[in-house]
Amino acid sequence: MSEKTISIVLPDLRGGGAERVNLDLAKGFRARGFNIEFVLRMARGELLEEANEIGQIVGLNAPRVRSAVQPLINYIAERRPDAILSSMWPLTAITIWARARSRHYCPVVLAEHGMLSRQYNGRGSLHKLMLEKTLEYAATRAEGVVGVSQGVADDLANLTGLDRGRFNVIYNPVPLSGRVTARARDHVENLWQGGQGKRIITVGTFKQVKNQALLIDALAGLGDTQARLMLVGDGDLRGDLERRAQEMGVMDRVKFAGFQTELDAFYASADVFALASWREGFGNVIVEAMHHGLKIVSTDCPTGPGEILENGKYGWLPPPGDHDAMAAALREALASPFDPDRQKSRAAAFRPDIAIEAYLALLFPHRGQTVGK
DSSP: OOOOEEEEEESOOOSSHHHHHHHHHHHHHHHTTOEEEEEESSOOSTTHHHHHTTSEEEEOOOSSSGGGHHHHHHHHHHHOOSEEEEESTTHHHHHHHHHHHHTOOOOEEEEEOSOHHHHTTTSOHHHHHHHHHHHHHHHTTSSEEEESSHHHHHHHHHHHOOOGGGEEEOOOOOOOOOOOOHHHHHHHHHHHTSOSSOEEEEESOOSGGGOHHHHHHHHHTSSOTTOEEEEEBOOTTHHHHHHHHHHTTOGGGEEEEEOOSOOHHHHHTOSEEEEOOSOBSSOHHHHHHHHTTOEEEEOOOTBHHHHHTGGGTTSBOOOTTOHHHHHHHHHHHHHSOOOHHHHHHHHGGGOHHHHHHHHHHHHOGGGOOOOOO
16 A cells, blocks of 8 residues: 555535545545545535545635645645645646745646636736736646646647647546435435426536526426426525526426435436536536436537537537527437437446546656546
């Protein structure tokens, strides 16, 4: 067993996709004999308890990003990790700066989980310049820079002006679905409250970029008065979504399940999985749903869904923001025969061991693994 320590640097451990990905990577690293330390700008979030079972939690107690610099320098200098995986700008750039100031050399791999050019669009020319320059600074000094899709890696190359070959693409690890227990199945059925209509499910935090309101509008325009929609997740926009469902006259057919950590029974209960995002770095939930053989309808947003679904080979890809197109795609998906085994086979292409070994190849090149460009 290795005694090497991998430090995973994150803003926090809220229940988002990037945070879940890092937990899944950490589990894989731990299974391969590495010690894990989660270094969090703020030690908070729904996934904190789960992370504590995998490795040690180190809170930097930095309410603002800039206030994390000195605590991170101190951490690296004192704990001297063997390698660091840092995610999400600007924390990625800060990690490179902190390593230099700590005077402790260890490999650092940076991972970006979204299209930063779109995420920070509209912040002004000064912010754009800072984004570009700090990304370039970090990318030229890190041992590896990862985009979680081809589109994210392309975006990083465009922002930095660096050669595209500098940026690795490692698709997110998506664990194979677990067994659905009778207790979990009963819990989900209670949330559905019975009924015979077709079931549409979506999973994600209630925030603007996820655009769950589009699915409510599409449900209203579906023409199937028995079809129901379950929103699994929570967030600041819950009240807005509830009001939208009332306004569209479908509140009795929209189920709010709240934040859930065990999703297998939810996927297993549905006929179609739908995603309405304006943008996605990857789209883990699509792969999770495919593990259960579900039909997939996702907006053709930048950048992950189209790559996962191979431009429509494995699902429907209506344009973002178009509720009529979303309703038409859902209508077709609900009526179409589908091969669940074909979906499961595609989902297996994103099994965790592929991503885990690819990240380790960057963190510890002597292990001799090959990372795709």
